[in-house]
Amino acid sequence: MARIAGVDIPNNKRIATSLTYIYGIGTYRAQEICTKANIDPETKTRDLTEEQTRGIIGILDKEYQVEGTLRTEVAMNIQRLMDIGCYRGLRHRRKLPCRGQNTKNNARTRKGPKGRPGGKK
Known part of the structure; x- marks a missing residue:
């Protein structure tokens, strides 16, 4: 290889x-x-x-820019958005979609599994 x-x-x-x-x-x-x-x-x-x-x-x-340098730049861009407190940064911080998708029914991938009210029995 x-x-x-x-x-x-x-x-x-x-x-x-x-x-x-x-x-x-x-x-x-x-x-x-x-x-x-x-x-x-x-x-x-x-x-x-x-x-x-x-x-x-x-x-x-x-x-x-490839591999490590590109990954760090993307991470720094997201961190900058969170630091300045803009709408996209807040969506990243709350782990919600930040490109306008609906979150009423879907967005389970981004939000994570549902919180069950009764817990595990």
Whole structure:
């Protein structure tokens, strides 16, 4: 398995598909990276040369935030919203949906399991 951005990507898949195993890279971005690195997206990961792998790593380091840095930035953005006390921050703090979804009937994933009135018997 090739290791790019701290993630083991599968050898038996196309490079464009393998790159999507990295947090922050979807199918469009994977195609974009392959184009910038002059690699055919249909190429299997195991067929990449060391130079091509270094090219992909260089592009990721220079142009994109992936894995740990992206996760910390997202967490810091949510924390900033909670600190300033805006509506979205309050919704995050209360663990409720913050994009306008109804919560009267659904939103069980975000709210967690129902609190049973009698408790467990």
